[in-house]
Amino acid sequence: MKKTLQVLNHLIEGGVISDYAIGGAMGATFYLEPVMTIDLDIFIISLDKFDLLPLQPIYSALRGKGYLPDEHEKECINIEGTPVQFLPAYNELLEEACNSAQITDYEGTRTKVISAEHLVAISLQTGRAKDRLRVLAFRDAGILNEKKMDDILFRYRLKEKWQQWTKP
Amino acid sequence: MDKTMNTPVAPLPDDYYAKRKSRKAWREMPYPEKVRCVVEMQKRVAPIYAARGKIIVPWQISP
Known part of the structure; x- marks a missing residue:
């Protein structure tokens, strides 16, 4: 590579x-x-x-x-x-x-x-089943910068989808 | 008050923590090492994909 x-x-x-x-x-x-x-x-x-x-x-x-x-x-x-x-x-x-x-x-x-936060936002925007798994993997890893993630989700109107995909 | 609120929570089995620890170790691996793992996975799934008619050629990476 x-x-x-x-x-x-x-x-x-x-x-x-x-x-x-x-x-x-x-x-x-x-x-x-x-x-x-x-x-x-x-x-x-x-x-x-x-x-x-x-x-x-x-x-x-x-x-x-x-x-x-x-x-x-x-x-x-x-x-x-x-x-x-x-x-x-x-x-x-x-x-x-x-x-x-x-x-x-x-x-x-x-x-x-x-960046990890942008990868999550792209996955939310793309919306396939494998994107959902990726979002959960990032969330579970606990490596996302909460402030940065919130800012991206807000600016690209992805907050609602994030909540839908990550609710227990 | 709900009595269950004060019920001590049973400790999780050691396996749970072991798995969490190993996942953390995988995450913290250097990127070139992770790429080698991906190529190893490609090698392992290639025969399965081939049986379904899809050809996968594992990436060529430096040893």
């Missing part, structure tokens, strides 16, 4: 994307117990916010380096043995999540992971 992250960092250096952050199951795994997943979810911020095809420059740049769609996970690009799913930050919550992501070091390579 180190090489995969290096390729992602080159996309920033090469001016292909403005920024990226790890989300999804691998984002959650940063804070919680490891969970099974097949792909690496990468949220990206495009250089052009109004680009109708925000993933196109990424796919072109990666194709130029020989990285092609994954043979089995068709919606992913296989980068150095890891299927990577690129997801544009298509709303304010995702943009904020990318911009405020935690900078970390992965075996000497700089990377960014979406």
Whole structure:
């Protein structure tokens, strides 16, 4: 995965994307117990916010380096043995999540992971069964910053859903 | 007053705390170690998925 992250960092250096952050199951795994997943979810911020095809420059740049769609996970690009799913930050919550992501070091390579509180908010917004499990796992781990969580829930009108999903 | 309010609560079995402790240890593991665990899980579930017709190729990570 180190090489995969290096390729992602080159996309920033090469001016292909403005920024990226790890989300999804691998984002959650940063804070919680490891969970099974097949792909690496990468949220990206495009250089052009109004680009109708925000993933196109990424796919072109990666194709130029020989990285092609994954043979089995068709919606992913296989980068150095890891299927990577690129997801544009298509709303304010995702943009904020990318911009405020935690900078970390992965075996000497700089990377960014979406904060625990933002991962919870994204899960609430997405609303699938596995998102509900993720929200409960974060709550039960007791690692959420209550003040920060409350602020995000209030600003993105997710408080009611949080209460529904976390009530005993 | 409800008498049950003053009833001492039975201590939870040691297993409960052991499980909680082990989950905490998993959470506090370094990220690269956790990634290795994910890849190990991929290796283990691959034959199960294959039997259902879905191919999973475990990630290539540095040893």
